Amino acid sequence: ATIKNTDEIAEWLKAEAITLNWRPVTLKEGVLLYDEIQFKDGSTRKINVETRNSPLNLALHMIKSGGQALIFTGTRRNAVSTAKKAASEVEKLLSKPLKRSLNLVAQKILSTGERTRISELLAELVKCGVAFHHAGLSGAHRKIIEDAFREGKIKVLTATPTLAFGVNLPARMVIIQDYRRYEPGYGYYPISVLEYKQMAGRAGRPRYDKVGEAVLVAKTDDERDYLMESYVFAKPERIWSKLAVERILRSHVLATVASDFAHTETGIYEFFGKTLYAFQYDVRAIKTVVAKILKFLYDENMIEVEGENIYATRFGKRVSELYIDPVSGVIIRDALRTRAPKLTELSVLHMIAHTPDMYPKLRPYSREIDPLALFVEEHAREFMFEVPDPWQDQLEYEEFLGEVKLAQTLQAWIEEVSEDEIIERFHVQPGDLYRIIETARWLLYATRELAVLFNHKDLLPLISELTQRVKKGVKKELLPLVQLEGIGRIRARILYNAGLKSIEDLKHAKIEELTRLPLIGPRLAKKIKEQVGGFVKKDKWKRIGKGEEWQQKALTEY
Structure with a gap:
């Protein structure tokens, strides 16, 4: 890991920092402008300009040198479009035996999971020695791509920066195509030096390469100078604790009490006084947030006070054990108590979509607003919560519609709608769909546990059945069949x-x-x-x- 303030972190841990500059493969960092790479050590290299796409020219240069290229892009869409542009050019450089091997990889992609437009596109690109990799792909498809790249079959892999964190997938050349990220509501902003260093760190395969190269792409002389100064020669930023964000801290404060780490307000402050946040700032900076959270937990009956002692209630302890946000616990508890006028599967699915723990969130596109609004109007009696007034708070109303869209996605899944149709209808990618399903299973389990705690026995059959249907993606009549090993939603049908x-x-x-x-x-x-x-x-x-x-x-x- 590349960390600037190792001494500070070592001091906090009362440890000794050991810093190594050794790297199994020498790293050369540089910037490409037109047809020339300028490296950090002052050397330069010319490359052939075969297309109008600079990152692709770099990748082709590397393939002809016997290596592979990993191209980092800013978005999933750019990862796919860059892979498409590279396919026809890379295919020309492949041998017949390699093409046969890639055809087998493509067949494996198509026979893994349900066939979708995304898997078909991925398989076609793989035949050309190119692939894309991002969190929207299913885990099984990501593994196939990673294995084929490690084996040297895929020559160019385009990816979002998530690949740089936690996945050991080195290439002889790493190309950083985009050094800016788009954040909704904020626009484009430059990535951190730390993120750049993480991506550059993928360059060079131990045992195969003597040198790994990480190259940023510039369009003008000024931009090249900026990239050299701001990234290639720059030092990574310090690591700062973000613990004092209330959303993050809530679960930790409750767990501190529920797990018997502290039983007084002073003890809680002392506990958090030992954190990196308190070390970097001041324990007083975190006290205000902790006090606010303690009041929330007390008001919602998650903790109780006896003199100076603080204890977790049965509700607070169970919420902590379930690893859900205390706010999610309150939302579920209150919804089970008040209930919808007409309680249906949609009621429960929207309830879990309404919690802060549901991730990833789905946002409604402008063309979806009217159909979703009509759906909400038609099913108004099935919601556990009051529908926000769009004239008073448009943002809150659109967030509510996003939750409804997510509930519709889950409803389509348990009604055995194909993955491809779900992807097309709700604009959600396979990897995101699987994460939604897994999160929904977790929150439905938590809902059942809280229903047991608060003695809502009449709701247990509905919640238990819904949990199994979300897990398997089937209608009610298939539940006995999908319990068999080797039988999923397709074979059961x-x-x-x-x-x-x-x-x-x-x-x-x-x-x-x-x-x-x-x-x-x-x-x-x-x-x-x-x-x-x-x-x-x-x-x-x-x-x-x-x-x-x-x-x-x-x-x-x-």
Whole structure:
């Protein structure tokens, strides 16, 4: 890690800082302007200008030198568009054996998970030796891309900066195409030196490269000078604690009491007085925020006071154990108590979308505002919360519509709408969809636990069923089938539509009947029979095994 204030952090930890400048591969940093790279050490290098795209020219230069290029872009959209631009040029440089190998990688992408427009585009680009990588891709697809890049099959990988943090994926050349980021409401701003150093740190593969190169791209002489001074020669910024943000600190204050680290107000201040924030600033700077949070926790019955002692209530302790924001706990508790006039699945899904723990948030596009507003009007009695008045607070109203959009996304998922249609309809990418589903599962579990705590027994069947449906992405009738190992939402629907609607049906089904179904095959058919208690005669299994070898295909072919 590249940290400027290591001595300060060491002093806070009462430790000794050990700083190493050793690097397994020598790093050369520089800036490209037109056809020339100017490096930090004063050396320069000319490259061929084969296209009008400077980052692509750099990447092609590196491929011809026997290396790979990692191009960092500012947004997901730019990562995809840059990969598209590179595909036709990179494909010309690939050997026939490598193309055959890349075709296998592309087939693996298409047969992993549901086929979507994004996975189809990714597979087509991979055939050309190019890929994109960002948080919008599913975890399985990201792993396939990372493995293929490590193996040297993919020659150019375009990525957002998330790849620089936590993923060890080095390349001989790292190209930083965008040094500015766009933040809604703020516009474009330059990245930090620390972020640049993280990206530059991906340059150079140990055991393969003697030198790794990290290159920023400039468009003018002035910009080149700015990039050299502000990034290449610059030192990383100090690490500052951000603990005193109320949203971050709330859970920590509650956990301090609930976990018995402190039981008095003085003890709580002493505990937080040992943090990096208090060390860098002053414990008095954090006291005001802690006092405000303690009042909130007391008002919401999460802590109780006996003399000078502070204890967590059953509610406060359970919220802390569930690792949810105390505000989320209050929202869920109050919603379960007051309830919607007409309680439905939408009521519960919107309730969890309304919590601060739901991430990522979905924002409504301008063209979606009117349809969402109409939907809210039609389903007004199903919401746990009062719909904001758009004339009084337009921003709050649009946030509410975003929560409704997220609830609609989850509703489509449990109604077995295909991933591709969800992506198209709600403008959400696969990786984001999976994170929404996982967060929803966690919040639904927390909702069930709080319903148990507050004795809302009548709500438990609805919440429990909804939790399972969100986990599996199925309608109610498929829940028994998706409990079987190897049976997901697609295979369960195939079995159900074939008349095998229950475990009992599967138990009495013939093995040949199962093997004839799409996406089942002999191995899975035997596995199903073993799980449901059916019996397969040895000679019958041998006869099936001698048949044609079954091959996994893309789910959406069915």
